[in-house]
Amino acid sequence: MRWKTHGERQIYTNEWVNLCLADVQQPDGQRLAYHVVRLRHLAVATVVNRRQEVLMMWRHRFITDSWAWELPMGLVEEGETPEETAAREVLEETGWRPGPIKPLIYAEPANGITDSQHHVFRADGATYAGPPTEKNESDRIEWIPLAKVRAMIDRREIVSSGSLVGLLYLLMDEAFR
Template identity: 85%
Template sequence: MEWKTHGERRIHTNEWVNLCLVDVQQPDGHRWEYHVVRLRHLAVAAVVNDRREVLMMWRHRFITDSWAWELPMGLVEDGETPGEAAVREVLEETGWRAGPVKPLVYAEPANGITDSQHHVFRIDGAIYAGPPTERNESDRIEWIPLSEVRGMIDRREIVSSGSLVGLLYLLMDAAMR
């Protein structure tokens, strides 16, 4: 059953987020204005080395006042592809220059309230280029063995949806080989 959209109006907008009221009608005829958060696309990078370790950042998220491990990620800027954004974010946030980039998985983490799209990429063969230029992104950067990731997820040391989707896909892919 498909909902029908009759129109949309923005009630708040800036470079990061647009909050909209969408005039929707359900299949039973009920019609009302539904709050929708419109966001830029997000690029996520699962950087893997030859030792089966993944490059992660330990960071604080003030919104939830929590610390957790995350994959490098960031918004796709105007004029760049999600893959280009993933490469840029890895270099800016970790100081590692990306090797070959390949799409890993696509996700819409909360498509009942937002149009946020997460484009997750696998990057192999990264080379250290120097300290990160985005110094406020993380407290530390480490290579984490993939064999430890499941336990970290279970202990809620990894909680961001973009990181979870990418890491779980990596683990699933490894288990199938």
């Protein structure tokens, strides 16, 4: 059952978000205006060291007024590949230069309302390059044992979709190695 789009117009736009109103027709023939949030794409990095620890950041999100652990992530810039973004974000946000980046999983976390694409990568190993250059990203940066991640998710210490998708896939991947 496919919805048909008759057109779309922007209601609001800035460098971060575009809010659009789409004229759609549902499979039953009903036609309606549907709000769509168009976002720039995101790259997420799961960096794992030899001790089976993952590089994470403890950060506050003002929108939900909550603290949680997150993987390094950021918006894909114009002219940049998602792989390049993932490597850049790890270095800027944590001060660690990741080893070779390889695709881990692709996700569209809220595709009923937004076109946001999450490109999640894995890097095995990293080299410390110095303090993070991004000063507004996190309170602390730690290597978290993979063995503790499931319990942290259960306790809602990890809640962002980009982090959850990457970590859950990483845990599944590690379980089958």
